[in-house]
Amino acid sequence: MTQTNTQFSIDSEGWCEQARKVPSPHHNQRPQADDISLLVVHNISLPPGEFGGPWIDDLFLGRLDPAAHPYFADIHHLRVSAHCLIRRDGELVQYVPFTLRAWHAGVSTFAGREACNDFSIGIELEGTDTLPYTPAQYAVLASVTHALQQRFPAITTERITGHSDIAPGRKSDPGPSFNWSYFLQLLRPI
Numbered sequence: 001m002t003q004t005n006t007q008f009s010i011d012s013e014g015w016c017e018q019a020r021k022v023p024s025p026h027h028n029q030r031p032q033a034d035d036i037s038l039l040v041v042h043n044i045s046l047p048p049g050e051f052g053g054p055w056i057d058d059l060f061l062g063r064l065d066p067a068a069h070p071y072f073a074d075i076h077h078l079r080v081s082a083h084c085l086i087r088r089d090g091e092l093v094q095y096v097p098f099t100l101r102a103w104h105a106g107v108s109t110f111a112g113r114e115a116c117n118d119f120s121i122g123i124e125l126e127g128t129d130t131l132p133y134t135p136a137q138y139a140v141l142a143s144v145t146h147a148l149q150q151r152f153p154a155i156t157t158e159r160i161t162g163h164s165d166i167a168p169g170r171k172s173d174p175g176p177s178f179n180w181s182y183f184l185q186l187l188r189p190i
């Protein structure tokens, strides 16, 4: 299995140059600006199980229309975000610079340390816990991860985790549909 990952780069302000930038107001400063040492993989789809609409952008920008779908009435008020979203076709969208704190993890613990938003980067895959992610999503996730590990070396491969691992019982994403062994294989140097 060969895979040539595209080289991605991160600018001085923490934006990935290959991403479509959609700045979200849902962010703030990290308590320790230089403490970026965890990568959290998530999934999201809006409405659940449907792909391709504008709704994820709208949620992360705080402008989701509660009348557009019954599910949205329950979530439109949430002030949440992630650093990035990788859509089904591999499009990379970035909402928050990696240097700042996005609001993706909620109540969470990694290796005994709480409040993972403080020291992590959150990447959403457009998807569900049960439907396989696309090859384009894995390829882009690997490229982003490689760029992040270059820029933030404290994010070792052992410090890449799933939302379900840092919030067990509360969160289930990225779910059994995420193929960790395939993803980690893509991260290895070719």
Ligand SMILES: [Zn+2]
Pocket: 041, 042, 043, 104, 163, 171, 173
């Ligand atoms: Zn999540």
